[in-house]
Amino acid sequence: MLKTVEDINVKGKKVLVRCDFNVPMDDNGNITNDNRIVGALPTIKYLVAQGAKVILCSHMGRPKGEFNMKFSLAPVAARLSDYLGQTVKMAEDVVGESAQALTAGMADGEVVLLENVRFHAEETKNVPEFSKKLADLAEIFVNDAFGTAHRAHSSTAGVADYLPAVAGYLIQKEIDIMGGALENAQRPFVAILGGAKVKDKIGVINNLLNKVDTIIIGGGMAYTFCKAMGGSIGDSLLDEERIDYAREVMALAKEKGVNLMIPTDNVAADSFSNDAAQKVCSSMEIPDGWQGLDIGPETTKAFADVIKNAKTVIWNGPMGVFEFENFAKGTIAVAEAVAEADAVTIIGGGDSAAAVTNLGFADKMTHISTGGGASLEFLEGIELPGVACLAKK
Numbered sequence: 001m002l003k004t005v006e007d008i009n010v011k012g013k014k015v016l017v018r019c020d021f022n023v024p025m026d027d028n029g030n031i032t033n034d035n036r037i038v039g040a041l042p043t044i045k046y047l048v049a050q051g052a053k054v055i056l057c058s059h060m061g062r063p064k065g066e067f068n069m070k071f072s073l074a075p076v077a078a079r080l081s082d083y084l085g086q087t088v089k090m091a092e093d094v095v096g097e098s099a100q101a102l103t104a105g106m107a108d109g110e111v112v113l114l115e116n117v118r119f120h121a122e123e124t125k126n127v128p129e130f131s132k133k134l135a136d137l138a139e140i141f142v143n144d145a146f147g148t149a150h151r152a153h154s155s156t157a158g159v160a161d162y163l164p165a166v167a168g169y170l171i172q173k174e175i176d177i178m179g180g181a182l183e184n185a186q187r188p189f190v191a192i193l194g195g196a197k198v199k200d201k202i203g204v205i206n207n208l209l210n211k212v213d214t215i216i217i218g219g220g221m222a223y224t225f226c227k228a229m230g231g232s233i234g235d236s237l238l239d240e241e242r243i244d245y246a247r248e249v250m251a252l253a254k255e256k257g258v259n260l261m262i263p264t265d266n267v268a269a270d271s272f273s274n275d276a277a278q279k280v281c282s283s284m285e286i287p288d289g290w291q292g293l294d295i296g297p298e299t300t301k302a303f304a305d306v307i308k309n310a311k312t313v314i315w316n317g318p319m320g321v322f323e324f325e326n327f328a329k330g331t332i333a334v335a336e337a338v339a340e341a342d343a344v345t346i347i348g349g350g351d352s353a354a355a356v357t358n359l360g361f362a363d364k365m366t367h368i369s370t371g372g373g374a375s376l377e378f379l380e381g382i383e384l385p386g387v388a389c390l391a392k393k
């Protein structure tokens, strides 16, 4: 169990909090979605209420180690001020004169936001001198940025070499729910994997084969499995180099008694476009010139039946090209089935999180992870540097 903000005395202390304020902005610097800011509020409000001096930091975009106003966090300070009902002071730099001056004279309960940590190239290289400079601004470190916890950067992990380090509420929730599912899942435990690339999911498949009752494979990655079973997949996505791997997974699943479900039918298209001609056919007999862009009705039903009876569900990756309305049915049906399941339901970040949110199912899920890459690595069983550096109870 991780130590959290509640396990350390923060009153009157300077607390450096690594948040994920990497919010989307339009060309005029307006925040277009502030979910990440809202997500950070519980930890910040708790620290303010406890009388801590709260120093926030985050990255934003990819400024490549140089100061660039386009990637300034100033709009975030303004939005935070609105939410907190108090002024969040914006530093003009990260560890320079402005940051030092603003953090030197803080009152209890005051909040300061440092500039984008990626204005320093040292941040992503995790250079100890830079980590130390960040640490020198504060007395306690709180990591609450799950989305970057799989990266060993100065502000996500390096700084913990110099300060007592604990988890914020967001990270705690991610680890409790996902870790709980992996360690003591209620059964049946079903993992749903989709998306374009087999390569991205290898680690997850390998780890989950030892934990789940069923692995459902959909999306573009499924066709490599169909090919491995001797099917003809037309022009569907194929990862030639991983056909043998797909065969190994199928053999391993059999050996371990895991029910590995591969699509039996699909919706094929005569081109990669929403308006393409489409037809339902067996996933093992897709004609040349056609490509599978969604799971078919028989597969959808089979997947949904298993999902609805699950007690734990983890989902990462869409079942088809859901960005095309005409090929989104499978992904929508799977989202519905997950929403209906009387189960702990966990949506990995990225595309599946976006799909579930856009379809209006977000509040029906137990947990939607705030980190795409980080949640994948967590499901692979890899220890995340931004979590490993935190104190344990």
Ligand code: AMP
Binding pocket: 194, 195, 196, 197, 200, 218, 219, 220, 221, 237, 292, 293, 294, 316, 317, 318, 319, 320, 321, 322, 323, 350, 351
């Ligand atoms: P990933 O980034 O690996 O999670 O993949 C997500 C992407 O996979 C989405 O943009 C989907 O459009 C794409 N995708 C899903 N199914 C297919 C498919 N059958 N053929 C091509 N692309 C697909």
